[in-house]
Amino acid sequence: MELPFAESWKIKMVEPIVKSTREQREQWLKEAHYNVFQLKAEQVYIDLLTDSGTGAMSDRQWAQMMLGDESYAGATSFFHLKDMIKNLMGFDYVIPTHQGRAAENVLFSFLVKEGHVIPGNAHFDTTKGHIESRHAHAIDVTTDDAKNTQLEVPFKGNVSLEKLEKVLKESPGNVPFMVLTVTNNTVGGQPVSMQNIRETCELCHRYNVPVVMDSARFAENAYFIKMREPGFENMTIKEIVKQMYSYVDAATMSAKKDAIVNIGGFIATSRKEWYEGAKGFCIPFEGYVTYGGLAGRDLNAIAQGLDENTEFDMLHTRIHQVQYLASLLDEYGIPYQRPAGGHAIFVDASQILTQVPKEEFPAQTLTCELYLEAGIRGCEIGYMLADRDPETRENRFGGLDLLRLAIPRRVYTDNHMAVIAAALKNVMDRRETITRGVAIEWEAPLMRHFTVQLRRL
Numbered sequence: 001m002e003l004p005f006a007e008s009w010k011i012k013m014v015e016p017i018v019k020s021t022r023e024q025r026e027q028w029l030k031e032a033h034y035n036v037f038q039l040k041a042e043q044v045y046i047d048l049l050t051d052s053g054t055g056a057m058s059d060r061q062w063a064q065m066m067l068g069d070e071s072y073a074g075a076t077s078f079f080h081l082k083d084m085i086k087n088l089m090g091f092d093y094v095i096p097t098h099q100g101r102a103a104e105n106v107l108f109s110f111l112v113k114e115g116h117v118i119p120g121n122a123h124f125d126t127t128k129g130h131i132e133s134r135h136a137h138a139i140d141v142t143t144d145d146a147k148n149t150q151l152e153v154p155f156k157g158n159v160s161l162e163k164l165e166k167v168l169k170e171s172p173g174n175v176p177f178m179v180l181t182v183t184n185n186t187v188g189g190q191p192v193s194m195q196n197i198r199e200t201c202e203l204c205h206r207y208n209v210p211v212v213m214d215s216a217r218f219a220e221n222a223y224f225i226k227m228r229e230p231g232f233e234n235m236t237i238k239e240i241v242k243q244m245y246s247y248v249d250a251a252t253m254s255a256k257k258d259a260i261v262n263i264g265g266f267i268a269t270s271r272k273e274w275y276e277g278a279k280g281f282c283i284p285f286e287g288y289v290t291y292g293g294l295a296g297r298d299l300n301a302i303a304q305g306l307d308e309n310t311e312f313d314m315l316h317t318r319i320h321q322v323q324y325l326a327s328l329l330d331e332y333g334i335p336y337q338r339p340a341g342g343h344a345i346f347v348d349a350s351q352i353l354t355q356v357p358k359e360e361f362p363a364q365t366l367t368c369e370l371y372l373e374a375g376i377r378g379c380e381i382g383y384m385l386a387d388r389d390p391e392t393r394e395n396r397f398g399g400l401d402l403l404r405l406a407i408p409r410r411v412y413t414d415n416h417m418a419v420i421a422a423a424l425k426n427v428m429d430r431r432e433t434i435t436r437g438v439a440i441e442w443e444a445p446l447m448r449h450f451t452v453q454l455r456r457l
């Protein structure tokens with residue numbers, strides 16, 4: 001008999017979590033203005049708000065924490081991280097930052113000027129925020145495949161070369177770089193193929209446009225290349241990662257994702273002039289260039305996390321769990337972005353709450369309903385997050401309206417996955433009774449979804 005699948009780790013430390021009653025949750029959600037970002041974590045049973053900074057570090061990472069060098073400048077921990085990045089990604093220049101958006105802030109402060117055009121395969125919200133706040137334009141060039149949530153293609157995060165070339169042609173001299181996001185978070189944690197990475201970079205370089213890889217989930221992307229792209233099945237994850245980075249000019253990284261740390265990020269590049277330019281913004285925003293807003297112990301934990309999360313068994317354990325949740329949703333007929341992404345399931349709210357008009361934010365409403373059902377906190381990746389057009393100030397209803405269930409790395413068991421699926425099924429079963437959504441009472445001018453206050457209609 002073939003042995004069943006099991007995790008490639010065992011558990012050394014546990015943290016209790018508690019259930020609540022529906023009555024309690026109704027009260028808490030009301031107090032949170034129907035925005036789950038405003039809930040207290042202790043009011044949540046299973047927290048799928050994000051996979052960012054929520055992973056469980058390994059015993060080796062904790063051991064590295066103890067070895068952190070807390071010297072202000074030139075700490076051994078910095079060189080440890082720098083060497084790891086050089087080995088994995090091939091870049092010579094590294095600037096640590098306190099998280100991914102800080103890497104964007106530091107690098108974009110040097111590179112992005114008013115009126116610039118920056119194409120990308122569905123820029124992440126902070127990436128877009130850092131572009132638009134500088135009065136530049138983020139243009140989405142993801143393939144149209146990503147718009148159809150039910151289409152099963154292996155690399156739905158890919159760049160459309162036609163859309164990209166159109167942008168490059170129309171804005172000569174005005175494109176400081178292109179952002180290539182792996183995996184493509186915004187369209188559902190969908191991977192980008194090696195072929196698409198290569199062709200995207202070749203196209204950009206033909207127009208003298210460098211490519212920045214937004215690398216939050218680079219290791220998960222490499223896993224999908226190994227599993228899905230012909231010719232890569234016998235390569236190690238580390239070999240695939242090396243090849244991915246051989247095409248690009250720089251990386252911005254949220255280490256809170258695929259380096260499995262609770263805080264951290266970095267910029268890495270082969271371009272000395274970018275490094276020299278970005279340095280000047282690191283010091284005022286993040287701190288001296290060998291620590292970038294982090295403690296020496298954090299730099300060590302990132303280095304260790306990068307090493308262990310670019311091993312096949314670790315990634316296989318993780319993505320197997322996401323696919324297990326997807327298989328339960330299939331069983332219950334719950335529509336989600338297909339195939340399942342690397343770090344999350346993106347439930348298609350517009351196909352579940354069909355009676356809630358888009359002006360009443362179906363995915364935000366589904367997020368509330370799942371919390372009320374079982375204390376599970378998901379995250380709206382839809383019309384609320386899409387925010388308003390910076391010029392017309394109209395809500396952007398053009399994209400997908402999804403409820404993201406992000407799975408923290410090495411935190412929950414498959415039994416928790418079964419609870420999540422059953423809770424969603426219960427919401428699905430009573431969806432006919434959900435006819436109204438939410439209305440905005442207050443919103444911030446930028447990245448409103450974190451703090452928006454809503455009223456239940």
Ligand SMILES: *Cc1c(COP(=O)(O)O)cnc(C)c1O
Binds near residue numbers: 101124215253
């Ligand atoms: C999380 C994320 C970021 C921003 O990183 P933070 O560490 O949250 O600041 C940027 N890009 C992508 C694709 C991300 O997933």
